[in-house]
Amino acid sequence: MANAQSILLHQYGNSPFSEKVRLALRLKNLAWGKVEIPTIMPKPDLMPLTGGYRRTPVMQIGGDIYCDTALILRMIEARFPERALGFGGHEGVQSMVASWTDKQWFQTTVGLVFGSLGEHISEEFKADRSAMSGRKFDTEKMKLSVPLLMDQWRAQLSWVEERLQASKSSGIGDWLLGSKPGLTDIHAHMNIWFLNKNLPQMTREFLRDAPRTEDWFDRLNAISGPEPEEVSSADALEIAKNSAPRLLAATVGTEPQGLAPGDHVSVAPDDYGQVWVTGELVSAQPNKITLFKVENAIESLHIHFPRAGYLVRKVES
Known part of the structure; x- marks a missing residue:
């Protein structure tokens, strides 16, 4: 049964970006849960996890929500390093x-x-x-x-x-x-x-x-892996509400906009599905930004976005 340690993929069958993640999970032979979401809006059970981000797929592990396939694949590698999919000498x-x-x-x-x-x-x-x-x-x-x-x-x-x-x-x-x-x-x-x-x-x-x-x-x-567990969107929401995100240091690197932990910021894709997600900045690095206390989402979540392909702006309180 799915729990706070389970990989939950919010997806639908014909989504090509979901297939990227599904293939990665098969290659790594990882167990995971499948949460079917609508192909079009509204997506009422997804919005409390993302604060408005609507693109597919989204990965949930307990109280951590990962948006965008690029970041999802990186985090699968980081959190489950066995059967590595990245090769030394080809970084980047x-x-x-x-x-x-x-x-x-x-x-x-x-x-x-x-x-x-x-x-x-x-x-x-x-x-x-x-x-x-x-x-x-x-x-x-x-x-x-x-x-x-x-x-x-x-x-x-x-x-x-x-x-x-x-x-x-x-x-x-x-x-x-x-x-x-x-x-x-x-x-x-x-x-x-x-x-x-x-x-x-x-x-x-x-x-x-x-x-x-x-x-x-x-x-x-032809590569196979464990069959996913079917998880309802209601159960995924309950897991999110009752789980704490992983501990994450409140830090930033060298930020061109001078962002600092605790700042109120908004994040959105730079091409399509441009819905701005607003919350309190926890961490900002060259390849990942993490928000907490996100508007219109479950308050205790950490919601993570990649930096490449995403816009970040500071919001004055």
Whole structure:
């Protein structure tokens, strides 16, 4: 039964960013709990955990809430170091790869998926994604762009194929950066997984010209791990209310804005889903910022965000 030590992933099945975390959990053979959340707003049982942050997935461990896949993967590695997914000598590379897969390649994939399937997408979903992105979610416009996006998608797929060929030729192995799968493989897998989930025939046509990538993709998909426990959102909320976050020193590094522990600050993504989450600053480091006593959330939680890809501003009391 899930408790304050359990990994709880607030997610839904077709979420590509959730699949990144699910794959990491399988690779590390970790037990975890699955909390199904709606694909569109409202998400009433998630907001008390995040103070308004709405993107998927969110990871909860007791009274600690981790927002954004980039931070979630780093924290899984830090808190559960066995079966490490990062490799010495490649520090930072996985984050650089993630920036490409999560933005440039993902936007191409989104255009292909929704441009091809637009007639099957509900008006509620379109309205929700329009509100999240701040611009019209125009599947008709995406449809016109599908031939151009196919060219772009194939070009980016070829980079994975080139990397796998180089790994094999140099004797490194059958994975992107080593003799076993790691974070870089997880990041590169996401867009192929999402396209294959929605447009399997198109995906396999692309992969026919990338045989090493097709083999690599199928091997990653075949990796299994513990089946997740199904946890209700109500139970996840109870765990959060009755758990204390891990002790965390109230510290900051060199902060360009001169932030200090105890300051009232707001945090939001810099691209889409830009909802400002406001609370008391606990810790600010180059790659993570932590808030306490967050507005519209359970007061005792620590809510953690990455720094890259997020805006932070000081709020005058």
